[in-house]
Amino acid sequence: MNDNFSQSHRPTEFRLKQEEKILEVDFDNGKSFSLPAELLRVESPSAEVQGHSPDQKTVIAGRKHVGILGVEPVGNYAVCIKFDDLHDTGIYSWDTLYHFGKNQDAMWQGYLDALEEKGLSRDP
Helix, strand or coil, X not given: CCCCCCCCCCEEEEXXXXXCCEEEEEECCCCEEEEEHHHHHHCCCCHHHXXXXXXHXXXXXCCCCCCEEEEEEECCCEEEEEECCCXXXXXXXXXXXXXXXXXXXXXXXXXXXXXXXXXXXXXC
């Protein structure tokens, strides 16, 4: 992914669908993605989830029903998503959101596999 100052993809619109627990993002290249709150939460780019290296990544369980309280801009390059489990430290750059949208099926399967491997559940 690119650094904060050389984003490849720029969003043109965000739509938070709180009841459906989805963040919809439209990008300037015409692509649109519906990103589930659970995926955004468990793959948060925060140090709490990702650690400081790939082998430090934490598998977050019990977030099947997590919702999004709000989305706040961070400069002209990212948003901070505030979740109803009070997690709010992840900064989602435009390219991170695009990556999530483009790769969400593989990311989702990786998450399910990691839960199974650790004997954890999506349920609270």
